[in-house]
Structures are given as C-alpha cells and as structure tokens.
Amino acid sequence: MKFCVLVSLLAFGAVAKGDGVASSIESLISSMKNSFSGLSAKRDLWYENYSTMTKLTQSDTLQLEELLLVSKMAIPMIWSLYVNQVQGQKAYLNRLVNEELSQSLPFHVEFPSPLFPYFHVEATLTMGELEDFQVEILRDGDVIYSLGVDFDEKRVVLGEAHEQNRIILEGEDFPPFQAAQPFTINVQIADDCAFTSLWMTEMDASFPVPLPTKHHWCTQDYHLASTFSIRLSQDDQGSPDSAEDDQNDFGDEHQEIQLLGLTVYDGVLIQ
Structure with a gap:
C-alpha cells in the first residue's frame, strides 16, 4: 500500500x-x-x-x-x-548742388534753402586707407545732422545737434567699408526728419544688390532757414578753410579720403 x-x-x-x-x-x-x-x-x-x-x-x-x-x-x-x-x-528733381570731382577732405559747400526744407544728399567717397571721417549738415550754421565713422572702435554714430537722437552702428551692423572701394552716403532731410542709408557698392541696373538699411529719426524741431551747408572732414581736421594749410603741413596724409562726387536734389527720393 x-x-x-x-x-x-x-x-x-x-x-x-x-x-x-x-x-x-x-x-x-x-x-x-x-x-x-x-x-x-x-x-x-x-x-x-x-x-x-x-x-x-x-x-x-x-x-x-x-x-x-x-x-x-x-x-x-x-x-x-x-x-x-x-x-x-x-x-x-532740381539739383541744388552737382559736384563731380576728386578732392581730398575736408570739403564744404553751401546752398540756398529750398522752398520747402526737403532735400536729398548723395556723397560718393573712396579712401586709400581706412580713416575716420565725419559728415555734417548745417542749417544757417547750426549742425542739424551728423555722421561719424570710427574704424578703431568699428562704430558709426548718427545724430543731430541737440543729441536727442543717436543711432549707433557697431558689431554686425558696422558697414563693410573697404579701402579703394567707393561707397555712397545717402541723406534725406524732410523738414524735422533725417534718413540715412549707406551703399557699399555702386547702384547698377544689371547687378542686383541688397538694399541697405535706412536709419531715421524725427526731432519735432521746425525752423525756417535761409541756407543749408554740407561739411565733410577727416579725423580731427579743422574747418574747410584750413584745408590748404593742413595739406602743406602734413603732405599726403590727408589725401587718403577722396570725395568723388556730391549731389543735392531739391526734394526727397523714394529709395
């Protein structure tokens, strides 16, 4: 069992x-x-x-x-x-100033105020070496617009007389200036407003290029004027009246920036 x-x-x-x-x-x-x-x-x-x-x-x-x-x-x-x-x-458009020349800076030109304070400035320059320079627009002797280029700091400063407006172009915004390469500064004055664009190449109908950035400001500062003038200078040069003395003192040092042409149109351009 x-x-x-x-x-x-x-x-x-x-x-x-x-x-x-x-x-x-x-x-x-x-x-x-x-x-x-x-x-x-x-x-x-x-x-x-x-x-x-x-x-x-x-x-x-x-x-x-x-x-x-x-x-x-x-x-x-x-x-x-x-x-x-x-x-x-x-x-x-009527041309208030039409200068085609090759003159070293400084340069100064004066013209009667247009009937309405609207005008367009084109200044074409070239430089053998990268040198600091300034562009100023004056109304009856007072600076109402300025552009200063500093290559050591790689900075462009845009402004007006009372420093109420400042536009600073630096870093990636600094324009690609090149020695021996002509460039054009376009400035439009429309009453109390200023518009600026920097063309690093010639405008050619057969060769498209990117449109440059247009910088502007308005001051709400309205004044009638009898004359306007444009002043271009290099480094810390004095008044245009001293250009001959500067060149005698420094030889060819001030021959590096050349003004190739300057035109002022009576009116603004859609550009």
Whole structure:
C-alpha cells in the first residue's frame, strides 16, 4: 500500500515538473513573439517615417528649384525697375548742388534753402586707407545732422545737434567699408526728419544688390532757414578753410579720403 502511494506521488511530481517546463517554454516563445512583433511594428513605423521624410525632401527640393528659377527671372527684373524708378526721380528733381570731382577732405559747400526744407544728399567717397571721417549738415550754421565713422572702435554714430537722437552702428551692423572701394552716403532731410542709408557698392541696373538699411529719426524741431551747408572732414581736421594749410603741413596724409562726387536734389527720393 505504501509502495503504491509513493509511486503515485512520484508520477504526479514528474507530471507537475513537465508542465512547469512546458509552461516556461511557452512563456519564452510568447515573449519572443511579442518582441518580434514589437520590432516589426517599430520597423514599419521607421519605414513609414523614412518614406514621409523622403517625400518631404523631394517636395522641398522641387519647391526650392522652382523658387530659384523664379528668383533668377524675377529679381533682376524687379531690381531693374527699382533702379530705373530712382533714376527717373532724379531726372525730374532740381539739383541744388552737382559736384563731380576728386578732392581730398575736408570739403564744404553751401546752398540756398529750398522752398520747402526737403532735400536729398548723395556723397560718393573712396579712401586709400581706412580713416575716420565725419559728415555734417548745417542749417544757417547750426549742425542739424551728423555722421561719424570710427574704424578703431568699428562704430558709426548718427545724430543731430541737440543729441536727442543717436543711432549707433557697431558689431554686425558696422558697414563693410573697404579701402579703394567707393561707397555712397545717402541723406534725406524732410523738414524735422533725417534718413540715412549707406551703399557699399555702386547702384547698377544689371547687378542686383541688397538694399541697405535706412536709419531715421524725427526731432519735432521746425525752423525756417535761409541756407543749408554740407561739411565733410577727416579725423580731427579743422574747418574747410584750413584745408590748404593742413595739406602743406602734413603732405599726403590727408589725401587718403577722396570725395568723388556730391549731389543735392531739391526734394526727397523714394529709395
């Protein structure tokens, strides 16, 4: 009787042990199936994302190619229209000053006040070496506008007589002046407002260039005037009347900045 019971217990234990192994194997297989299923899902998701990115890239490429094609055709045409418009405005405006010359600084010119205090100044300069210089506009002898360039500090300071307004261009905003490269300073005086833009290259209808930033301020300081004048000087030079003496004293040191041309238009330009 005891022997039968023992055999029965051993047989039951063997069956139980076999069931445990089978359960473990099934669990492992199930886990592997889940893992492969997860990997398959991730693979499908990766492939879907890759396909989406590929389509977006192809679409962006086509759009960029279309944009470049349009740019090549449109930008030169728009630029040409812009230059022609500016030149057309100049053709209809009276010139209060029209100097085409090559004269070293300092330079000073005076002109009668226009009927309305609106005028546009264009001064084209070049320098053999990068030297500090100043541009001033005076109303009946009083400075109402100034522009000073300091190459040591790499700073351009724009302002007016009473220092109520100051615009400082430095760091990335400092204009890219280059030796022996002509540049043009545009200043528009519109009653109490002043507008300035610095062109580092010549305006050519066949070669589009980015439009420079236009800096401006208004003072709400209104005065009638009989005369205006423009004064350009280099470093700490004195008055224009002393130009000949300066050149005699310093030889060619003051020949580095040349004024190539200066024009004052009676009126402002949309530029």
